[in-house]
Amino acid sequence: MRFVLGFLLALLFFWTPQTVRSHALDPGYLDLQQLAEGTWQVLWRVPDVNGRPMEIGVVLPNQCAPARGPQPASDSVAWVSRWVAECETEIAGQTVAIEGLEKQRNDVLLRIQPLESEPVTLRFTPEMTVLTVPERPSIWSVFTSYFQLGFEHILEGWDHLLFVFALFILVRDPWRLVGAITAFTIAHSITLALATLGVLKVPAAPVEAVIALSIVFLALEILRHKEGQIRLSEQYPWIVCFCFGLLHGLGFAGALSEIGLPSQDIPAALFAFNVGVEAGQLAFIAAVSSALAVWRLIAPSGFPRIYANATPVIGYAIGCVSVFWLVERVNGF
Incomplete structure (x- = not known):
């Protein structure tokens, strides 16, 4: 039954046009x-x-x-x-x-x-x-323009948002979640800079496929969660997030390379874009946290039970969507 519900939720993503499901950034x-x-x-x-x-x-x-x-x-x-x-x-x-x-x-x-x-x-x-x-x-005009692009990119890049959302569901401890997000930030900042500056060159199609695979991994970890038992990915999520963050940074770099960087202001534009990505990511986490806080206030007694039952459904939905993306992207090689 939970799988059926998750599959139905996933259909909502499948009906979304491709321009919305993937990176919408291409100015x-x-x-x-x-x-x-x-x-x-x-x-x-x-x-x-x-x-x-x-x-x-x-x-x-x-x-x-x-x-x-x-x-x-x-x-x-x-x-x-x-x-x-x-x-x-x-x-x-x-x-x-x-x-x-x-x-x-x-x-x-x-x-x-x-x-x-x-x-x-x-x-x-x-x-x-x-x-x-x-x-x-x-130079302030460069910063504001690329900051807005980075902010919009993360909010319109559904695969990156789904990864962050899956991480939010998987990691229950707030401090571990903060550590995981920090590791994710550091990792994708490194590869974003290296790829944008031409030091690191990786084909875009395999990167996008592995990004989808990273979401599949988190979905499986959500489904394998058991109360009272902390899996390795939950105990040390920063290790997982750092590794996958390197891949997501290459995805960000692919989008940024489509725009182009001002030759004389590369450091400022790169920094502004990365700050914009982080601001969008934090805004998304804040929105999800606020929604859960409101839910807890509305139904304080039934919240733990409902949340426990909803988590596997969310895991199946995330898994279905990410597997679909994985197959679609591999097929597009």
Whole structure:
């Protein structure tokens, strides 16, 4: 009966579109690099949607020609176009727009590299498709943009969230949970930095498959839990989390490599993205903890029994979803 209930819960995940189940993070990227007075090199990177470029387009300030570039070509990951624009006046204080973004769920990063001032990174959203180029850019814009991307990535990456949720269910002791989360953080920070900087190169498909396998492992540990007995994964969860955190960091790096990092602000962007991931992870744990606290207040007497009965159902649901992801990702090699 518990398996049936878990299977039914898993179906809710199977009905979710693939773009939601996997990493939803794949923003566009617009890079404006000044070559000389009034001359700008434009790099426009458009996300891939089912083998075609997303229906969005960049519009430079009216003083720049051409304001729109050539049709982008595929680089097997996204669609890229490059051109040189001649601008009659300084673009500082002028507006740049992304047409069609209001119809999408993605964001677009704008990187501006003037000759005589610091680079600046801005962020287009479906709610804000037109931005004004600031006259005095700062590194703070890089931090805020990549922090928001990291925060949204963890909240939209269902596989990473499911791993954190399974860890929350498995580890009952608060201090062990804190240690496990800390180990997970340290581990994925290491591989995120190494992979993003090009020191470590691992194919994305096997990494995604092993991430799904890590969730399968936690689901099995949840189902094998017995009251009064502490399994090795529950007693020393930081060891398990550190090992799997290394793999999840490679997954984060794969998403970050799709965006690209500003060449002159790599440390700031990398740090901000990682902080954003951690903030999103902590926000998720806080939300789950708050929900359990409210449940305990509403039904204090029946909470232990209901929670004990619900845990195996949750374990089966997590297991079904993660096995589905594992088979799907291995099949996609």
